[in-house]
Amino acid sequence: MITLSHYLILSLILFSIGIAGVLLRRNIIIxxxxxxxxxxxxxxxxxxxxxFLQSMTGRIxxxxxxxxxxxxxxxxxxxLVAVYRQRKxxxxxxxxxxxx
Amino acid sequence: MVSxxxxxxxxxxxxxxxFVTRKQKDLSSxxxxxxxxLCFILSIDPILTLLKDPHMKPVEQGFSWINIPGLHVExxxxxxxxxILMLFVxxxxxxxxxxxxxxxxxxxxxxxxFFACMSLFIFSMLGIVxxxxxIQIYIFWELVGLSSYLLxxxxxxxxxxxxxxxxxxxxxxxxxxxxxxxxFVLFQATGTFNFIEINHxxxxxxxxxxxxxxxxxxxxxxxxxKSAQFPLHVWLPDAMEGPTPVSxxxxxxxxxxxxxxxxxxxxxxxxxxxxxxxxxxxxxxxxALLAAVIAVAQNDIKRVIAYSTLSSLGYMVMAxxxxxxxxxxxxxxxxxxxxxxxxxxxxxxIHALHTQDIWEMGDVFKxxxxxxxxxxxxxxxxAGVFPFSGFWSKDEILTIAFTSHHxxxxxxxxxxxxxxxxxxxxxxxxxxxxxxxxxGHPHESPSVMTVPLVILAFFAVVAGFAGMPWIExxxxxxxxxxxxxxxxxxxxxxxVAGLSTAVVIAGIALGYIVYCKELKSxxxxxxxxxxxxxxxxxxxxxxxxxxxxxxYNGIGRICNFAEVNFIIIxxxxxxxxxxxxxxxxxxxxxxxxxxxxxxxxVAGVVVLVLFFGVL
Numbered sequence: 001m002i003t004l005s006h007y008l009i010l011s012l013i014l015f016s017i018g019i020a021g022v023l024l025r026r027n028i029i030i031x032x033x034x035x036x037x038x039x040x041x042x043x044x045x046x047x048x049x050x051x052f053l054q055s056m057t058g059r060i061x062x063x064x065x066x067x068x069x070x071x072x073x074x075x076x077x078x079x080l081v082a083v084y085r086q087r088k089x090x091x092x093x094x095x096x097x098x099x100x
Numbered sequence: 101m102v103s104x105x106x107x108x109x110x111x112x113x114x115x116x117x118x119f120v121t122r123k124q125k126d127l128s129s130x131x132x133x134x135x136x137x138l139c140f141i142l143s144i145d146p147i148l149t150l151l152k153d154p155h156m157k158p159v160e161q162g163f164s165w166i167n168i169p170g171l172h173v174e175x176x177x178x179x180x181x182x183x184i185l186m187l188f189v190x191x192x193x194x195x196x197x198x199x200x201x202x203x204x205x206x207x208x209x210x211x212x213x214f215f216a217c218m219s220l221f222i223f224s225m226l227g228i229v230x231x232x233x234x235i236q237i238y239i240f241w242e243l244v245g246l247s248s249y250l251l252x253x254x255x256x257x258x259x260x261x262x263x264x265x266x267x268x269x270x271x272x273x274x275x276x277x278x279x280x281x282x283x284f285v286l287f288q289a290t291g292t293f294n295f296i297e298i299n300h301x302x303x304x305x306x307x308x309x310x311x312x313x314x315x316x317x318x319x320x321x322x323x324x325x326k327s328a329q330f331p332l333h334v335w336l337p338d339a340m341e342g343p344t345p346v347s348x349x350x351x352x353x354x355x356x357x358x359x360x361x362x363x364x365x366x367x368x369x370x371x372x373x374x375x376x377x378x379x380x381x382x383x384x385x386x387x388a389l390l391a392a393v394i395a396v397a398q399n400d401i402k403r404v405i406a407y408s409t410l411s412s413l414g415y416m417v418m419a420x421x422x423x424x425x426x427x428x429x430x431x432x433x434x435x436x437x438x439x440x441x442x443x444x445x446x447x448x449x450i451h452a453l454h455t456q457d458i459w460e461m462g463d464v465f466k467x468x469x470x471x472x473x474x475x476x477x478x479x480x481x482x483a484g485v486f487p488f489s490g491f492w493s494k495d496e497i498l499t500i501a502f503t504s505h506h507x508x509x510x511x512x513x514x515x516x517x518x519x520x521x522x523x524x525x526x527x528x529x530x531x532x533x534x535x536x537x538x539x540g541h542p543h544e545s546p547s548v549m550t551v552p553l554v555i556l557a558f559f560a561v562v563a564g565f566a567g568m569p570w571i572e573x574x575x576x577x578x579x580x581x582x583x584x585x586x587x588x589x590x591x592x593x594x595x596v597a598g599l600s601t602a603v604v605i606a607g608i609a610l611g612y613i614v615y616c617k618e619l620k621s622x623x624x625x626x627x628x629x630x631x632x633x634x635x636x637x638x639x640x641x642x643x644x645x646x647x648x649x650x651x652y653n654g655i656g657r658i659c660n661f662a663e664v665n666f667i668i669i670x671x672x673x674x675x676x677x678x679x680x681x682x683x684x685x686x687x688x689x690x691x692x693x694x695x696x697x698x699x700x701x702v703a704g705v706v707v708l709v710l711f712f713g714v715l
Contacts, residue, residue, distance in 0.1 A: 019702055023695050092694055099692025 007048035014041035028083075028090045032076050039069045103161065103177035106142045106187070107226050110135045114219035117212055125211040132215035133198045136222050140191035146184045154578045156181065160232050160296065173293060178232035181579050185429060186229040186361055189436045193353045194222050196552035200444050201345040203548035204451060214254060214343065221247035225354050228361070233293040234283045237362070241279070241322065244355050245272045251350060252342040264338040271335040275325015282318025285311065286369075299368050309373060316369050316376035319362065320383075327359025327413045330387040334639050336410055340402040344447030347402060352409045352443050353436040360413065360432050363420040370420070381421025385512040388414030390637070392519040396526065397633035399622070400456045401446045404527050408482060409439055411516060415497060418509060424500035426576035430567045431497060433575075434489035438481035438560035444553055445475035449531065451549070452542035458527065459621055463536035467543065470550045472532050474557040479528050481560040483521040484604050489564030491601075496567060496576075498600055499593045518603040525611025535618040 014037055021034025043062045050058025084090055113135030121127040150156055162176020198218060205214055224247050227240030246269075253265030283293070289307045290298050301307060307315075323329065328336035339351045350356070363370065363380065370377045388411045395407035412435050419428035448471040450456055453464065465472040481488040484495070494517060501510040544550065567575035569592040614623060624630045635641075 023699055023702065095694065096692035099690060 004052045011041045011045035026091050028092050106139045110219045110223035114216045117216040122212045128212035128215045129202050132219045136194045136198050140195045143187045150184045173235050176232040177230040190354050193440050197345050197349040200552040203546050217250045235293050251346040252339045261341040264341040268335040268339050272325045275321045278318045278321025282315050285315040312373040316373045323359030337406045340406050348440045348443030352439040357432045360416040367425040377421050384414045384417030385509045388516045392516045394633045396523045397630050419497040422501045422504050422506050426579045427496040431493035434493040434563045438478045441478040441556035441560050448545045458530045461531045462534045465532040474553040477557045479524040483524045492564030492567045499596045518607045521604040521607025522611045525608045526615045529615040
């Protein structure tokens with residue numbers, strides 16, 4: 001029997017992997033992908049709550065999140081492409097313009 | 101309702117002149133004159149009410165202005181015998197002086213500005229007169245200071261005039277500082293600013309006597325400044341730099357009397373503090389004598405009258421101090437008439453001769469008949485000759501000083517009467533008779549100037565009869581509040597009246613002997629005392645060289661030292677150092693690495709979750 005806890009633990013594991021990816025990886029594409037992983041782990045927990053609590057709110061929320069995440073990824077990748085054209089690099093530690 | 105109209109009409113006139121009719125000079129003067137005359141007409145009704153019923157109840161109208169817990173300030177008007185009397189003096193004398201100004205100021209630059217300031221002054225003065233609480237009286241107190249400043253500095257292109265204006269304002273501020281402290285002390289003791297409420301609390305004995313003493317003395321500081329009492333008397337003679345109608349209206353008849361009015365308004369306070377009254381009486385008496393002696397040795401016609409004003413103000417303050425509230429107010433009223441008259445007549449002489457030095461005048465009586473006659477009538481009133489108005493009011497003060505056993509002050513009063521008679525005689529003879537030392541061809545002023553002179557002269561002669569001791573009800577019984585049971589507080593004392601008449605005659609006779617000759621310069625000029633008095637006993641020099649140069653600049657140097665060595669080093673530089681060093685540390689956190697920032701965010705979320713999770 002799969003309970004709510006199983007879903008939540010799965011969500012937690014995926015979220016932690018996502019955080020680790022965002023914080024530790026050098027390649028900015030991987031960082032973006034890790035970000036998506038975090039989004040979707042949240043989506044899992046929302047859907048699970050929706051199912052177990054017999055409420056539609058969570059499912060509607062998931063649809064919204066996916067939509068927004070899609071738009072966000074589009075913008076993020078576009079910026080990434082622009083940065084790459086400018087700098088010829090995708091390594092995040094070389095993009096330290098904020099210091100200067 | 102009427103009182104509000106009276107209060108605000110002059111303000112409307114001042115605003116109208118400033119913003120609308122500034123370019124049309126004639127119209128401006130008519131607006132200003134119309135406003136003050138209208139005020140006079142409107143105040144006839146309260147005056148008649150008072151005359152019908154000497155025991156009228158005060159009419160108070162007020163509404164809340166500031167209302168927060170622990171502090172209630174209202175704006176209101178209070179019509180009682182005292183304020184109605186002042187209303188009459190201010191609007192009546194004010195009307196005549198406004199009309200006179202139309203002639204006197206003819207052709208001056210800033211004609212409209214003059215009338216705007218005059219209207220502003222009338223507004224402020226009526227605000228003091230009608231105020232029903234201390235905060236309001238203080239606001240208008242400062243406003244008359246402002247209008248006085250503007251009018252003394254009317255010829256602001258002259259350095260002496262702008263200096264005099266500054267001096268008047270600053271010296272007044274010294275006194276006003278004490279005044280506001282006094283108001284605070286009273287507020288702390290009573291919890292209200294309202295005159296009537298404070299009087300009720302005083303009558304019930306709700307304030308400890310030491311508090312009354314402090315409050316009375318601090319409030320007296322305000323009167324010292326505005327009524328130019330020793331030691332703050334130095335501003336008034338310099339204020340003569342303003343146009344002569346201003347000297348007549350503000351620096352003789354009304355504004356400087358505001359200090360005396362304040363003492364009358366708070367007379368219950370002084371009634372409960374005999375010690376404070378003694379201080380008031382002695383300061384008044386000393387000022388009266390000092391100013392009278394200085395007046396003997398002045399050569400500027402306006403300055404002589406200015407010092408005589410100081411002396412008269414001292415007399416009034418002394419009257420307040422010996423418990424003669426109604427006597428002081430009576431002197432204030434008659435003084436307003438004869439002193440305004442003297443200034444306006446002097447202005448007429450200056451208008452004709454274009455000089456203020458009495459040693460460049462002489463023998464002009466034949467040419468200036470009306471001016472001369474009215475001036476002499478004013479001088480007789482000022483000197484206190486029977487039966488002119490000055491005699492009755494001065495006699496009343498002397499009687500009270502005598503019957504209340506203030507023999508020293510009584511002696512000073514008699515001395516002042518003698519000296520006043522002497523210098524007024526000197527002024528009349530040197531200005532109008534003797535040898536003609538003037539240049540040009542003087543001619544009498546236009547009727548717009550002489551008619552107010554004649555009207556004022558009439559009142560200067562007869563106003564005293566209102567206060568004759570044996571008519572009932574006389575002046576005193578109208579003004580005396582519940583404090584004196586509705587009666588004037590004096591009788592007629594033949595010894596006092598005889599003595600004062602004798603010294604006045606002696607003073608005039610001495611003046612006649614010394615000055616009724618063909619003189620070129622003052623025969624007393626070699627005298628040591630004369631030189632001291634001529635230099636005003638060096639008060640200005642004392643203030644400049646000791647108070648300003650030593651004390652004030654000394655404090656300035658100490659402050660400067662403290663600032664450079666303490667404030668700058670510890671605070672200014674210290675804060676800069678602190679900021680710089682903190683910045684150096686905090687700079688390390690700004691790595692520019694995206695993932696460092698993300699880490700901080702995650703750590704923050706974790707901390708928050710733990711924090712609220714534990715809670």
